[in-house]
Amino acid sequence: MSPELINMILWSTLDTLTMVALAGIFGTLAGLPLGIFLATSRAGELFPAPNVNRIVGLVVNATRSTPFIILVVAIVPLTRLIAGTSIGTSAAVVPLTIAATPFIARVIEGAIREVDQGLVEAARAFGASPLQIVWKVLLPEAMPAVTLALTLATVSLIGYSAMVGAVGGGGLGDLGIRYGYQRFMPEVMATVVAVLICLVQGVQSLGDFISRRLDKRTRHS
Amino acid sequence: MPILDPQDPGQQGRAIISFDGVSKIFPSRNDSAEVKAVDNIDLVVPEGAIVGVIGKSGAGKSTLIRLINGLEQPTHGKVTVDGLDIGSLDEKALRQARRSIGMIFQHFNLLSSRTAFDNIALPLEIAGTPRKAIPGIVEPLLDMVGLADKRDRYPAELSGGQKQRVGIARALATKPKVLLSDEATSALDPETTAQIIALLKQINADLNLTILFITHEMSVVKKLAQRVAVMEGGQIIEQGTTYEIFSKPTHATTKRFVGEVTGGNVPEWLQAKLLADYAPGRQAVIRIAFTGADADEPVLSRLTRAYGVDFNIMHGQIEYVADHPFGTLIASVAADPELQAKLIADLTATRNTVEHLGYVA
Numbered sequence: 117m118s119p120e121l122i123n124m125i126l127w128s129t130l131d132t133l134t135m136v137a138l139a140g141i142f143g144t145l146a147g148l149p150l151g152i153f154l155a156t157s158r159a160g161e162l163f164p165a166p167n168v169n170r171i172v173g174l175v176v177n178a179t180r181s182t183p184f185i186i187l188v189v190a191i192v193p194l195t196r197l198i199a200g201t202s203i204g205t206s207a208a209v210v211p212l213t214i215a216a217t218p219f220i221a222r223v224i225e226g227a228i229r230e231v232d233q234g235l236v237e238a239a240r241a242f243g244a245s246p247l248q249i250v251w252k253v254l255l256p257e258a259m260p261a262v263t264l265a266l267t268l269a270t271v272s273l274i275g276y277s278a279m280v281g282a283v284g285g286g287g288l289g290d291l292g293i294r295y296g297y298q299r300f301m302p303e304v305m306a307t308v309v310a311v312l313i314c315l316v317q318g319v320q321s322l323g324d325f326i327s328r329r330l331d332k333r334t335r336h337s
Numbered sequence: 338m339p340i341l342d343p344q345d346p347g348q349q350g351r352a353i354i355s356f357d358g359v360s361k362i363f364p365s366r367n368d369s370a371e372v373k374a375v376d377n378i379d380l381v382v383p384e385g386a387i388v389g390v391i392g393k394s395g396a397g398k399s400t401l402i403r404l405i406n407g408l409e410q411p412t413h414g415k416v417t418v419d420g421l422d423i424g425s426l427d428e429k430a431l432r433q434a435r436r437s438i439g440m441i442f443q444h445f446n447l448l449s450s451r452t453a454f455d456n457i458a459l460p461l462e463i464a465g466t467p468r469k470a471i472p473g474i475v476e477p478l479l480d481m482v483g484l485a486d487k488r489d490r491y492p493a494e495l496s497g498g499q500k501q502r503v504g505i506a507r508a509l510a511t512k513p514k515v516l517l518s519d520e521a522t523s524a525l526d527p528e529t530t531a532q533i534i535a536l537l538k539q540i541n542a543d544l545n546l547t548i549l550f551i552t553h554e555m556s557v558v559k560k561l562a563q564r565v566a567v568m569e570g571g572q573i574i575e576q577g578t579t580y581e582i583f584s585k586p587t588h589a590t591t592k593r594f595v596g597e598v599t600g601g602n603v604p605e606w607l608q609a610k611l612l613a614d615y616a617p618g619r620q621a622v623i624r625i626a627f628t629g630a631d632a633d634e635p636v637l638s639r640l641t642r643a644y645g646v647d648f649n650i651m652h653g654q655i656e657y658v659a660d661h662p663f664g665t666l667i668a669s670v671a672a673d674p675e676l677q678a679k680l681i682a683d684l685t686a687t688r689n690t691v692e693h694l695g696y697v698a
Contacts, residue, residue, distance in 0.1 A: 238446035241406055242460040242511065243435035245428075252459065256450045332491040333449045 117303055124291060125304070129311055131205045132287035135280070136273045138209045143216030143273075144266060150176070150217065151224025152250060162236070162246040176218040184215050184276050188283050208277065208285030216273055223265030227258040260331035267323025271316050278312060288312060350384035352417075353515060353547050354405055359414035360571075361400050374400035376571035377414070382515075387541050387548045389562030389579070391555060391594055397571040398551040402517050405549065406438045407431045419514055436464055439508030443520035445500040447492040453503045454479065454488045460510045478506040482536065498529035505536065509546075516540070518550035522557055534561045555594045559583070559658055567591045580659040584628040585690065600654025601626060601665040603694060607651055611695035619696040620649070620669040621677045626690040627664040636689065637668070640680060646670050669697055 150172065156162040157169040182190070188211040192202045195210040231254050239249045255262070281289025288308050296305025361375040374397045382388045392398045403409040404416050407423045416423045421434055447456050457475045466474070479485045482502035492500055501521060508516055518537070522530040538561065541548050552558060558565050558579060566576035567590060574588045583599065586592045596602030601624065603611070611622065627636065637648050652667040672680060677693070684691040 232444075232446070234442060234444055234446040235448060237408065238440070238442060239459075239463070240408060241435060241438075241440040241517075242463065242508070243432040244463045245432060248463050252463065253448060257448055259450065330450070333493050 117307070121295075121304060124295075125288075125307055125311065128286070128288045128291040128308075129315075132274070132277050132289075132312075132315070135205055135208050135212055135277045135285070135287055136270060139212035139216050139273050139277075140266070140270050142209070142213040143220050143269065146213070146217040147220025147269075148224055150221035152228065152254075154221060154225040155228035156246070156250065156254075162249060176221055179214065179218040180222070184211070184279055185283075187211055187215055188280060188285075203284040205286035208280040208287070212273060212276055212280065215276055216269055219272060220266065220269045223268060224258075224262055227261035227265050228254050230261055231257045260327045260333075263323055263327040263330060267320060267327070270319050270323070274312060274315055274319070350386070352381045353384040353419055354380075354382035354549060355417045356380040356401075356404070357415040357417070359404060359411045359416055361397075361404060361409055362412040373571045375404065375411075378571075378573055380566060380573060380576070382547060382549055384514075384547055385541070385545045387538070387550070387561055387563050389558040389565045390549070390551045390568055390573075391553065391558050391565060392551075392568035393553055393590075396568040398568050399519065400571075401568065402519055402549065402551050405515070405517055406435050406440060436460070436511040437513045438515045438517060439511070439513035440517040440519065441501065441504045441508050441521045443523045445492070445497075445504045445524075447500055447503055447507075449492055452489045452491055453484055453495065453499075453506075456492070456503055457506045457510050460507060464511055474510060475506075478509055481509075481540075482506045496529075497525050498532055501525065501529075501533050502536065505533075505540070509540070509544075514547065516546055516548045518548060520552055521550065523552065523554065530557065531560070537561060555597045558594075559598050559656070563659070567594065578659070580661055580663075583656075583658040583663055584626070584661075599626075599656050599658075599663060599665045600652065603667065604652050607667065607697075610697050612697065613695055615674055615696055617673075619698055620671050622651070622667065622669045622694045622697055623677075623681070623684075624692045624694055625666045625668070625684060627666070628661070628690065634687070636684065636687070637666075640683065643683075644672075644676065644680065646672055646676065646680070667694070 153163070154169065154172060154176070157165045159166045179187070191211055191214060195202045195207050198210050199207040201207050235253050235257060236249055239253045244252065277285070277287050278289030278292070281287055281291070281293050284290070288311060292305055292308035295301050296308055356378045359375060359378045360373065363372040363374055365371040376397070378401065390398045390401060400409055404411055405418060405423070407426065411424055418434065418438060423431070423434065426434055448459065451459065454475055457478055458471050461471050461474060476485070479488055482505055484499060484502050484506070487495060487499060492503070495503065504521070516537075522533050525533060534557065537548060540546055550557070550561065562579045564577065565579050565582050566573045567582070567588065568574070569590050575582065575586065575591045582591060583595050586595045593602065603624070607622070612619065615621070625636065627634075641647065648668045648670050650666060650668045653665060655662060655664040657663065670677075670680065681691050681693065
């Protein structure tokens with residue numbers, strides 16, 4: 117493999133990492149409050165707003181059920197508005213964030229719903245406000261599960277980021293399609309796949325490690 | 338409101354918790370009918386007392402205890418804690434009031450992500466106690482519940498009894514006037530239960546802290562309560578001092594609960610042999626409850642001499658309730674109905690509670 121190719125693979129990897137990181141951060145910033153809201157706003161919960169909960173739930177489901185490649189194309193005007201362009205790495209962050217947000221919201225909702233309701237009752241019994249219950253009880257207790265959920269979201273984002281390559285998004289997917297597929301360079305395709313596998317493996321291991329460190333529910337030796 | 342008895346040790350002091358005609362009705366949902374979880378209850382808890390509420394699951398005791406700290410709001414009536422009408426408070430005032438009402442739980446409800454120290458500190462953080470002042474409150478509490486060496490342990494590293502000790506320390510962190518206990522010993526083994534009961538009694542004595550606990554176990558009532566209320570179907574069917582309830586239970590449910598620990602319940606093998614009618618050659622089976630001063634009197638040998646009859650003891654137990662001896666004996670005696678009536682009259686005259694259960698062949 118020529119030095120230029122190796123250089124390209126390195127740059128593409130960096131592009132992919134940038135896209136995933138930015139979309140992950142923005143997606144978490146939007147998805148975390150959304151997830152907390154979804155987990156606490158049904159009737160009888162901490163912030164009861166069952167109708168808003170239902171509407172937000174519908175929007176989240178609709179976004180999640182739209183195939184990613186269609187979402188990318190459908191929101192091109194929005195992408196242009198935000199990123200100034202609809203091609204390239206920075207443009208790809210917009211659809212990636214929009215796809216990641218509802219996903220992250222749902223997995224965080226699940227993580228929070230798994231917290232024992234007895235803890236919420238105990239916190240209420242000693243005079244905690246709903247906000248205090250979220251910050252002092254629900255989030256810390258859900259943290260191991262939230263970490264795993266964000267790991268899952270990051271792995272999905274790596275997959276999605278390869279897909280934006282198909283519409284000129286840059287990154288490893290883009291490289292794989294243009295060189296590996298269109299120019300028929302199997303060694304480039306193989307390298308791209310190998311790098312993606314390593315990324316996913318690395319992210320998953322890191323997430324598992326952090327989650328285990330945060331989880332105090334089992335005895336440590 | 339029931340009249341307070343000045344002679345009664347459990348009733349000294351002013352009322353700190355009172356229920357005034359309180360009902361809690363859960364509206365019908367989907368296909369289930371509405372539920373009267375608490376039905377027109379009057380109850381007074383004197384300051385510094387330990388009061389037990391016993392009932393089977395579904396009797397309404399969980400709802401009753403949650404009405405005290407406003408986790409449930411009454412449909413009718415008024416719940417007063419230390420002069421505050423709990424139902425009239427807004428959210429903010431209610432949160433403030435809850436800081437003076439501690440609560441412990443059957444499943445401890447400790448945060449798995451926090452150490453023993455940090456769990457006890459949580460109510461203080463929530464109450465806005467300055468960070469620097471927290472160790473000065475938490476450390477003595479850890480000492481008091483005997484867990485100073487477990488300060489930095491997570492709940493997963495503690496035994497059930499230790500977790501409940503953390504729960505108790507956490508409930509006391511904000512210096513409450515009342516401690517509510519929701520089946521706090523029901524998930525513990527008998528030995529640990531005894532330790533937790535001893536700790537609660539000690540806290541009650543040292544801090545003059547009023548304790549109201551709910552349980553389905555009469556053995557816990559026997560060891561812990563000064564006064565007891567028996568609940569069934571959302572109502573209090575009987576209440577009094579623990580000794581009164583044990584020595585003279587009137588309601589069938591109360592009798593069953595009392596029988597669990599006093600041996601007053603007829604054992605199954607005997608139940609199977611009991612016959613309803615007298616026939617020559619059959620022996621009468623009677624149950625005698627010895628209470629108070631009579632508990633140490635040699636009743637059976639006196640009757641044997643006086644009437645020339647022999648008793649065959651089939652089942653018996655002596656318990657101490659509120660430091661009084663309390664015995665139950667089931668015995669059979671060869672006596673025709675006439676003699677039997679005399680025996681029962683004699684026993685009743687000496688203030689024992691006698692019951693004729695049937696006959697055995």
